[in-house]
Amino acid sequence: MGEEVWDEVVKLELNFPRLTDTAYGITSEATPDYNCIAWAAGDDSRWWEPDPFFQYYWPERVERQYTVRAYAEAFLGLGFELCTDGAFEEGKEKVAIFAAPDGLPTHAARQLSDGTWTSKLGKSVDIRHVNLEDVGGRIYGDPVLMLQRPTAEPSSSGNYAPS
Amino acid sequence: MTGAVLLEDQLSVGTYVSPESREFGQPMWNLLQAGLNEGLSTSITEAANIALEENAALYFKDLAKIIDEECAFLSTMHEIAAHPAYREIVRMGYHALPLILRDLEKRPSHWFWALNEITLENPVLPEHRGNITAMAQDWLEWGKRSGMKW
DSSP states (O other): OOHHHHHHHHHHHHHOGGGTTSOOEEOSOOOSSOOHHHHHTTOSSSOBOOOTTSOSBOOTTSOOOSSHHHHHHHHHTTTOEEESOOOOOTTEEEEEEEEOTTSOEEEEEEEOTTSOEEEEOTTSOEEEESSGGGGOBTTTBEEEEEEEEEOSSOOOOOOOOOO | OOHHHHHHHHHHTTOOOOHHHHHHHHHHHHHHHHHHHHOOOOHHHHHHHHHHHHHHHHHHHHHHHHHHHHSTTOOOHHHHTTSHHHHHHHHHGGGTHHHHHHHHHHSOOSOHHHHHHHHOOOOOOGGGTTOHHHHHHHHHHHHHHTTOOO
16 A cells, blocks of 8 residues: 555544444545535535635525535435435435534535445545444534435446555 | 834744843834835845745745644535634735735635635635635636735
């Protein structure tokens, strides 16, 4: 394993200790171009955020508030509906919204067609992780809301192997 | 704050100056204050400005590095902008603007929150929202229109 990749792994597992000893994989290079909300919505070209200055992308007609409700509405506008859990269901694409103990939304993850999950970690890398809760903890809190929609087309879950 | 007040602030903290040294240095101090307060260009003024600029650039670089390391996994600028290092850059105010624009030109990155807080402007076009490269370009063009140099 190259030194840069090793450094990335060490940093990841220090910040997300629940990943340690699980079969996760780094699936992109680090980039500030998009964040977890965008990635969960299938967009890797923009940073999604309801900032009060109107500088970042946020779906029109969804309130610009840092609330789980506003984040849920962003996904409802994409054809998602609320559901009860993250259990894999054939033909369904699921998204989970995480929040900190104070209720502030912190992260969103998307389920892949094999039941694993994909998360963009801030300005860092995308990863594929086995359990939804593997990215929970100190930084992202825990999943608080689940949404689902019919799968339109197969999601990709290929791994990226940096040289 | 004028440059003279800033410099005096930096020099007066924890610095002992003997009466003899103060008397010896008074003419140069007078020249510096004349330059900074009254806008006269002197070699000492230029040297002080360069020192201040270099200090600010180094300080900014250190703060940017801390932000990169400690905020790498945060998902919103709302959280990143609350980090003490980011707040410090906003506190630098207009001194930080050329440093931010210079950094944006090298690599588009998330300085937009700071730029907005410092300038109270938002030159980002609606169709560019969230597109980091395009947002950076909007701000750089704002900088040029505003006559800024970086």
